[in-house]
Amino acid sequence: MGKAKVKLEKDLMDKVKKYAELAGYSSLEEFVTHCLEKEISKLEESESEEEIKKKLKGLGYIS
Amino acid sequence: MNKLNRREFIKLSLTAGSFLALGGSSAPIIKASGKKETPEKLIILGLDGMDPHLVDVLMNQGKLPNFRRLQSLGDFRPLRTSTPPQSPVAWSNFITGMNPGGHGIFDFLHRDPERYIPLFSAAASEAAKSAIKIGNLVLPLSGGKIKNLRKGRAFWQILEDHDIPATIFKMPSNYPPVPTKQQTLSGMGTTDILGNPGLFNYYTTEFLELKEDIGGGRIHEVYAIGNKVEATLPGPRNSFKKDRPESWLDFTVYLDPVNPLAKIVIQDEEFILKEGEWSDWKSVRFPMIPTQSVPGICRFYLKQVRPEFKLYISPINIDPSAPALPISTPPAYAEELAKKFGGFYTQGLPADTKALDHGVFDDGEFLEQDNFVLQERMDIFDHELSRFESGLLFYYVSSTDQRQHMFWRYIDQEHPLYDPKLASIYGKTIESIYIEMDRMLAKTMDKMDKNTILMVMSDHGFTPFRRSFHLNSWLKENGYLNLINAWKQGEEDLFMNTDWSRTKAYAYGINSLFINQAGREGEGVVRPGAEKEALVREIAQKLEQVKDPQTGERIVSRAFVAKDIYRGRYVEEAPEIIVGYNRGYRASWSTPLGRIPKNLVEDNKEKWSGDHCMDPNVIPGILLVNRKSKVEHPALYDLTATILDVFNIEKPEEMIGKSIF
Amino acid sequence: MWIFNSIFGKIFEIIFIPFRSLSPWVGMTLISLLTGLLMLLIFRYTSNQEGIRKVKNKIKAHLLELRLFKDSLALSLKAQGNIFRSNIKYIGYSGKPLLVMIVPLILILIQLNFWFAYQSLQPGEITILKVKVQEGQNILDLELKIEPPRSLAIETLPLRIEEQQEINWRLRAKEGGLHSLVFRINGQSFVKKVSVAQKPLSRISPLRVRRNFIDELFNPGEAPISKDIPVKSIEVKYPNKNMNLFGWHIHWIIVYFALSIIFGFALKGVLKVEI
Numbered sequence A: 001m002g003k004a005k006v007k008l009e010k011d012l013m014d015k016v017k018k019y020a021e022l023a024g025y026s027s028l029e030e031f032v033t034h035c036l037e038k039e040i041s042k043l044e045e046s047e048s049e050e051e052i053k054k055k056l057k058g059l060g061y062i063s
Numbered sequence B: 001m002n003k004l005n006r007r008e009f010i011k012l013s014l015t016a017g018s019f020l021a022l023g024g025s026s027a028p029i030i031k032a033s034g035k036k037e038t039p040e041k042l043i044i045l046g047l048d049g050m051d052p053h054l055v056d057v058l059m060n061q062g063k064l065p066n067f068r069r070l071q072s073l074g075d076f077r078p079l080r081t082s083t084p085p086q087s088p089v090a091w092s093n094f095i096t097g098m099n100p101g102g103h104g105i106f107d108f109l110h111r112d113p114e115r116y117i118p119l120f121s122a123a124a125s126e127a128a129k130s131a132i133k134i135g136n137l138v139l140p141l142s143g144g145k146i147k148n149l150r151k152g153r154a155f156w157q158i159l160e161d162h163d164i165p166a167t168i169f170k171m172p173s174n175y176p177p178v179p180t181k182q183q184t185l186s187g188m189g190t191t192d193i194l195g196n197p198g199l200f201n202y203y204t205t206e207f208l209e210l211k212e213d214i215g216g217g218r219i220h221e222v223y224a225i226g227n228k229v230e231a232t233l234p235g236p237r238n239s240f241k242k243d244r245p246e247s248w249l250d251f252t253v254y255l256d257p258v259n260p261l262a263k264i265v266i267q268d269e270e271f272i273l274k275e276g277e278w279s280d281w282k283s284v285r286f287p288m289i290p291t292q293s294v295p296g297i298c299r300f301y302l303k304q305v306r307p308e309f310k311l312y313i314s315p316i317n318i319d320p321s322a323p324a325l326p327i328s329t330p331p332a333y334a335e336e337l338a339k340k341f342g343g344f345y346t347q348g349l350p351a352d353t354k355a356l357d358h359g360v361f362d363d364g365e366f367l368e369q370d371n372f373v374l375q376e377r378m379d380i381f382d383h384e385l386s387r388f389e390s391g392l393l394f395y396y397v398s399s400t401d402q403r404q405h406m407f408w409r410y411i412d413q414e415h416p417l418y419d420p421k422l423a424s425i426y427g428k429t430i431e432s433i434y435i436e437m438d439r440m441l442a443k444t445m446d447k448m449d450k451n452t453i454l455m456v457m458s459d460h461g462f463t464p465f466r467r468s469f470h471l472n473s474w475l476k477e478n479g480y481l482n483l484i485n486a487w488k489q490g491e492e493d494l495f496m497n498t499d500w501s502r503t504k505a506y507a508y509g510i511n512s513l514f515i516n517q518a519g520r521e522g523e524g525v526v527r528p529g530a531e532k533e534a535l536v537r538e539i540a541q542k543l544e545q546v547k548d549p550q551t552g553e554r555i556v557s558r559a560f561v562a563k564d565i566y567r568g569r570y571v572e573e574a575p576e577i578i579v580g581y582n583r584g585y586r587a588s589w590s591t592p593l594g595r596i597p598k599n600l601v602e603d604n605k606e607k608w609s610g611d612h613c614m615d616p617n618v619i620p621g622i623l624l625v626n627r628k629s630k631v632e633h634p635a636l637y638d639l640t641a642t643i644l645d646v647f648n649i650e651k652p653e654e655m656i657g658k659s660i661f
Numbered sequence C: 001m002w003i004f005n006s007i008f009g010k011i012f013e014i015i016f017i018p019f020r021s022l023s024p025w026v027g028m029t030l031i032s033l034l035t036g037l038l039m040l041l042i043f044r045y046t047s048n049q050e051g052i053r054k055v056k057n058k059i060k061a062h063l064l065e066l067r068l069f070k071d072s073l074a075l076s077l078k079a080q081g082n083i084f085r086s087n088i089k090y091i092g093y094s095g096k097p098l099l100v101m102i103v104p105l106i107l108i109l110i111q112l113n114f115w116f117a118y119q120s121l122q123p124g125e126i127t128i129l130k131v132k133v134q135e136g137q138n139i140l141d142l143e144l145k146i147e148p149p150r151s152l153a154i155e156t157l158p159l160r161i162e163e164q165q166e167i168n169w170r171l172r173a174k175e176g177g178l179h180s181l182v183f184r185i186n187g188q189s190f191v192k193k194v195s196v197a198q199k200p201l202s203r204i205s206p207l208r209v210r211r212n213f214i215d216e217l218f219n220p221g222e223a224p225i226s227k228d229i230p231v232k233s234i235e236v237k238y239p240n241k242n243m244n245l246f247g248w249h250i251h252w253i254i255v256y257f258a259l260s261i262i263f264g265f266a267l268k269g270v271l272k273v274e275i
Helices: A010-022 A028-045 A049-057 B006-021 B052-060 B065-073 B087-096 B155-161 B331-341 B353-357 B363-386 B399-410 B420-426 B429-447 B471-477 B530-543 B636-646 C002-019 C024-046 C049-068 C073-116 C213-218 C252-268
Strands: B041-047 B075-079 B109-112 B117-120 B123-126 B131-134 B137-140 B145-148 B166-171 B183-186 B200-204 B217-221 B228-237 B246-255 B261-266 B269-274 B282-289 B292-298 B300-304 B310-313 B391-397 B452-457 B463-469 B512-515 B556-561 B577-581 B584-587 B601-603 B621-625 C126-133 C144-147 C152-154 C159-161 C166-173 C177-185 C188-196 C207-209 C231-236 C243-245 C248-250
Touching: A010 A028, A049 B117, B041 B429, B041 B636, B052 B065, B052 B075, B052 B429, B052 B621, B065 B075, B065 B429, B065 B452, B065 B621, B087 B636, B109 B512, B117 B123, B155 B166, B155 B391, B155 B636, B166 B363, B183 B331, B200 B228, B200 B353, B217 B228, B228 B282, B228 B292, B246 B282, B261 C159, B269 B282, B269 B300, B269 C126, B269 C166, B300 B363, B331 B363, B353 B363, B353 B399, B363 B391, B363 B399, B363 B420, B363 B429, B399 B420, B399 B429, B429 B452, B452 B636, B512 B530, B530 B556, B530 B577, B577 B584, C002 C024, C002 C073, C002 C213, C024 C073, C024 C243, C024 C252, C049 C073, C073 C252, C166 C188, C177 C231, C188 C231, C243 C252, C248 C252
Parallel strands: B041 B391, B041 B452, B166 B183, B166 B391, B200 B217, B463 B584
Antiparallel strands: B075 B621, B109 B117, B123 B145, B131 B137, B200 B310, B228 B246, B246 B261, B261 B269, B282 B292, B300 B310, B452 B621, B463 B601, B512 B577, B556 B577, C126 C166, C126 C231, C144 C177, C152 C166, C159 C166, C177 C188, C207 C231, C243 C248
């Protein structure tokens, strides 16, 4: 599996470290991965803009 | 031999299970609501879009004798509509007895301020909260839901508290139907099984300029090979699978080599149509996973066999005999109607205005299709009227509205699409639907006794829609909205090319205008408070002065500031300004979805030629009632208070109307 | 074959005569009862009754053993092995009667399908009429005429599907009755029966076939079409029918097997049959 590095500002990094430990994550990676996954799944769940547009266009008042 | 299918197997095991669970008693019977005998009976006919001016003219010509008769028994008045006068808003006023500040429906569309995307204002679907994923399969642990976003209680819920029975047929803005034991069937806002307002499918061998996905329909290019056409019917997305792929059904059409006939074979259905013929309702089931499929019903129209093959399939409606989504209360009400009448349109606005707009239907074909809708309505109306004995019966008709939208171009000689030749054929379409309603009224009046109060009402009237106004372009021209790339203007919608950091206001929906407010919008810049207040007043004032360069007429007769006109708990959620267009003008087709064309005003060249999304003062609805109205200028929300008054129920505090009696 | 079919078919007709106007459940109950009895008799005379009794006793004994010696793993395992072996033996004993039963059962099922699987058309209802033509015939040139009685209407011109050697029409039922559609082809004629608004329990034959053993066996409702006529089969599509149990629609075959088995078990004591 490929790995990539992401740069974080120091302030944020400190916070991440602090809360990862507080929340009981075993590593920083685990915490960050979890956060990203959660955020992505939220986006995936919501309808795509294209799909929304298509539906709205079905209404007589809109074209 | 007759095959035993999976569904029957499941049903069998369910039967066995429920049989044991119920100790052998029969299936549960759903209890109908309040059976109290009421001394007063109330019948309300809700005829969408009936215009007081037209009613007056036709009555004077003696063409609406029963309207006249009803007037002579009581009153006929223009009925003040909602601001803005859009059907979902107006009917919500009527349902709740409040204005949009109280029920939270401000336009057909609202927007997600965070993402600047438009959404339907009436209902939202929520995915299942949790699910197990196994490979490509997604098994939801809780059901996904559709939520009715209208706030406030519906008057039939209040009637229920007092044990007054009510039947509410196809009330708009009530999807999914709010929980009640009353008999209700959802109306405008009810989607097809794909979650669209209605998506038709059109199959043709003809080369068309139209793209595959057009608003409200899908065009499929097909080939007739050896007198056989093979095609697919798209179904709902399969939420049991990863990435929710679209489901579909294959079907085959066999053409006779010479005779203008075709046989369509789709799942268990097999039927022959002549050219120009419609099928009755056909059932289809879209398989999702082995134990789950989504049922729906649709009608087929064989427009042409040769030289080019043309087949139209109606939007796939929720099957009332086995609703995949909630459309009635009690749930068995839809099934009961299906048992008696077979399939019927459950889709909110079934007239296929989009098929007519895109040229898939001609005027005659559109009317034939909407006649099916009307006939189904009338059949069920006869049934409901004949068994109505106590409480309230509300019955809704959509054809009045839809036909005025599409055929106004034949009664308005100034309309850009007016065609004298076609007007000689279709010029009486609108008049005929008014006369049809007069017949409906006649039947209703026959049923009336001395304790019956009869109201005929509409949510708004109608005016021509000749010229369209690009509200977002006006905002841009006046510096309230700025683009990222000026040269790209007009190419993108959903404000894709908008520089939000330099944008103060934007318009989504048909009458709504929003301020790009800091802390509310994703990239808001206008600070709430005095800054915003001043900006709102400034824009409203400027809008009221905009003139059509071609005619010199004012385009906006009133720009309403929401907080001046709304009352209730949800005023904060309102758009800042509600644009009331002058007679003949409306927001352009580009405005609702956030497109910013280069010009400001242009002719409306769509067949959708009559409209009502204007200044509410321009297009009141109607009220005819067999009692005198004490209120001089009654409004929609006054009728809600009146309903409660008829049954001696005290009006809840949040209702703003007063009884007309 | 047709002689056998018509006699066998008559038997069912006679059995069902008194119940035709009643709910199909009555006829179904009766025929399941008769089937239960028939199966018991077959079982009794074709199986090794003594063997079955013995092996069942053995199973019971081993089951008891299992409970008594549940603390001893060795004994439990042995008993389980014995139960398994006896079960195999038991299945072996019932194999023969099952084989004997299968022939009459299939014949019965074919007949019952006509009584319980289809619903006659209702006045006003439309359906498809299909004629399958012999291979080698050009269906576009075929001079096939239909003469519908007044109570039926052919609503379309013929729709010819060359790929399937098939001609279809849309048929509308107008009045109740058992009607005859007359077909004329090359100077010869033949008939297809069409059932409209028949009693709740009625024999409905969707398919009339050409003379051929297998086809006739499975479609015994109408006499076969003569071999001189270049037609393979004629079909009227009838709506499917299900047994209605408190609003649940169940396939008749499930009801039939369930009831037959229930009756079989209920009566095995009376008839002293070991199963």
